[in-house]
Amino acid sequence: xxxxxxxxSYVEENxxxxxxxxxxxxxxxxxxxxxxxxxxxxxxxxxDGTPVTPVLYLNHAYEIYRNGDISLEDNVxxxxxxxxxxxxxxxxxxYSKKLSNYTYFDEIRDRIEMRVCNLENNTERLAGVPHKVVxxxxxxxxxxxxxxxxGVTSMIxxxxxxxxxxxxxxxxxxxxENNLASQDVKFDSLTNILREKLYIDAYEFCGNEQxxxxxxxxxxxxxxxxxxxxxxxxTGINGASCIMSDKxxxxxxxxxxxxxxxxxxxxxxxxILPKRDELLPEELQAMIQEVNRTQVLPEEKLSDNxxxxxxxxxxxxxxxxxxxxxxxxxxxxxxxxxxxxSMTP
Amino acid sequence: MQKNLEYSTNDPSRMVSRLIKLEKMIAxxxxxxxxxxxxxxx
Numbered sequence: 001x002x003x004x005x006x007x008x009s010y011v012e013e014n015x016x017x018x019x020x021x022x023x024x025x026x027x028x029x030x031x032x033x034x035x036x037x038x039x040x041x042x043x044x045x046x047x048d049g050t051p052v053t054p055v056l057y058l059n060h061a062y063e064i065y066r067n068g069d070i071s072l073e074d075n076v077x078x079x080x081x082x083x084x085x086x087x088x089x090x091x092x093x094x095y096s097k098k099l100s101n102y103t104y105f106d107e108i109r110d111r112i113e114m115r116v117c118n119l120e121n122n123t124e125r126l127a128g129v130p131h132k133v134v135x136x137x138x139x140x141x142x143x144x145x146x147x148x149x150x151g152v153t154s155m156i157x158x159x160x161x162x163x164x165x166x167x168x169x170x171x172x173x174x175x176x177e178n179n180l181a182s183q184d185v186k187f188d189s190l191t192n193i194l195r196e197k198l199y200i201d202a203y204e205f206c207g208n209e210q211x212x213x214x215x216x217x218x219x220x221x222x223x224x225x226x227x228x229x230x231x232x233x234x235t236g237i238n239g240a241s242c243i244m245s246d247k248x249x250x251x252x253x254x255x256x257x258x259x260x261x262x263x264x265x266x267x268x269x270x271x272i273l274p275k276r277d278e279l280l281p282e283e284l285q286a287m288i289q290e291v292n293r294t295q296v297l298p299e300e301k302l303s304d305n306x307x308x309x310x311x312x313x314x315x316x317x318x319x320x321x322x323x324x325x326x327x328x329x330x331x332x333x334x335x336x337x338x339x340x341x342s343m344t345p
Numbered sequence: 346m347q348k349n350l351e352y353s354t355n356d357p358s359r360m361v362s363r364l365i366k367l368e369k370m371i372a373x374x375x376x377x378x379x380x381x382x383x384x385x386x387x
Contacts, residue, residue, distance in 0.1 A: 052350065142351075151354045190368055197361050227375075228368060237355045265363055268355045278375040287370045295363040300355075 002072065007062050008042060011076055015046070018080035023048060033057075036267060037121040039299040046083060054086035102155070105165040108143045112157070114176040115140050116241040117267065118303050130162045130169050135318050136305060139244050141172050152237045177245055183234075185242050187252060190228040190271065191220055229256065232269035240302055243270050246314070253311035260309055261319065263288055264302035281306055281319040 002010060012028050019026070026048040033043045033055070044056045056079055065075045101107035119126070119138045132139040146153040157165075157172065165172075186193075195216055202212035231252060232239030242248045243262055252260065256274045261284060263271035273279060285306045292301050306319040317325075 055350075055352075145350070151352050153350055153352050155350055190364060194361060194364060194368075197357050201358065201361075223368060223372070228371065230364070235355075236357070236360065237353050263367065265367060266355075266360070268360060269364075271364065271367055273371070278378045279371070280374075283374055284371070287367060287374075290370070291363055291367050295359070295366050297359070300359075 001066070004062050007065060007072075008044075008058055010072065011044060011058060011061070011079060014076050015044070015080050015083075018077045019046070019084070030058075034125050036117055036125075036299045037301055038124065044079070054083055056083055102143060103161070103164050105167060109175055110179060111143045111145070112172065112176045112179055113142055113144050113154075113238075114173070114180075114241045114244055115142055115238045115267070116244050116302065118301065121301075129156055129158050130172060132169065132173055134244060134316065135307065135321075136303060137244075139173065139176075139241070141176055147235055147237075149235055152235060177247070180242065180245050180248070182247075182251070185231065185245075185248055185251075186234055186236070186239070187229060187231050187248075187255065187272075190230055191223050193230045194220060194223075227274075229272040230269050231272055236268055238267055240264060240267050240270050243307075243316075249309050249316060250311075250314065253309060259311050262307040262309065262316075264305070264307065265291065266296050266300045267302050268300065270302075275308070281308075281323060285319070 008030060012030050015028060016023055016026065023046065026046050029045045029047055031043045031045065033041050035041055042058045044058055045053050047053060058079075061075055061079055064070050065072060070078065116134075116137050116139055117125075119133060119136050122138060126138055126140070129140055131141075141157040142154040143157065144152060144154045162172070198216045198219055199212055202215040203209065206212055206215065229252070231242050231248065233242055252272055256272070259275045261273040261275060261279065261281070263273065263284065265271050265288075273284075285304070288306060289304045292304055307316060308319045308322050309316050310322070315322075
């Protein structure tokens with residue numbers, strides 16, 4: 001059994017043996033890619049002189065090899081096949097055209113979208129890109145080239161590009177905010193969202209519409225309608241960023257009629273809970289931390305904090321800080337009332 | 346300039362499992378609090 005470093009070297013030295021003749025002079029390059037929350041993946045690129053090349057990640061390929069699911073030779077062959085099918089896909093062919101003008105802001109203005117990540121866990125990545133800080137979160141900006149339910153291909157606006165564009169951070173943010181049209185935002189009850197996702201799985205499992213509906217109904221029967229909501233985008237990929245938009249925050253408060261808590265369930269979506277007496281912020285925060293620890297991939301985690309939106313003040317805040325602020329205000333009010341001279345004789 | 350294209354995905358089954366887990370935890374706490382209120386006259 002090869003060690004991980006030996007495996008990487010083996011793939012680097014042998015992958016071209018499984019590629020067509022025209023790749024014989026290509027260069028294979030190993031690199032490390034910094035993903036969300038400081039997660040680092042080992043990547044492999046085959047540089048053949050074309051403007052767009054897919055990136056293969058070796059971490060997962062090694063896991064498959066180590067588990068004994070596939071032999072070393074078959075693994076390298078599979079990586080070579082994966083590379084070729086990605087390279088020949090329509091998406092990659094069309095990026096080459098779309099990429100030619102990406103250094104001109106007017107050419108990509110309509111493709112800018114915002115994403116949200118944890119500020120503290122992404123300090124290294126954020127050092128090289130323009131970003132806005134909101135509470136303990138950071139908003140970054142991305143040029144989207146292709147987007148559908150299967151995946152989104154994009155490029156982050158880094159400092160180099162940002163300076164080329166010659167715009168301010170506020171202008172970049174405003175562009176992203178304006179690009180987020182209301183039809184791009186998905187806001188629905190949790191039960192409806194789950195019904196949609198569970199039905200696909202249930203139908204694949206049993207192959208019968210009626211039976212699939214019954215399975216879903218049974219799974220969701222204990223859930224109360226309209227007590228929890230989800231906000232995301234239409235693809236459900238990196239959709240938690242919708243809550244960074246002022247117009248989305250206001251739209252939610254209009255729809256549910258007031259203040260609400262925001263549970264950052266992942267970088268892909270947020271759970272929205274209308275404020276009610278039965279919900280205690282400290283309990284919700286403990287739940288967020290448990291789910292992050294047990295159900296969320298490290299690169300998909302958004303935050304361990306609970307947030308809330310004050311619809312009167314139009315303010316988005318970490319709940320703990322909002323509570324401290326309210327207590328401070330109450331104490332000040334009490335102090336003022338104590339200092340007032342007594343009116344009784 | 347180096348073009349660093351990123352490909353992002355979201356596995357629907359992972360999304361469902363984290364949301365169901367959160368829903369169950371929240372619903373349980375809410376129910377407990379409602380029951381307690383029924384039994385205590387404040």
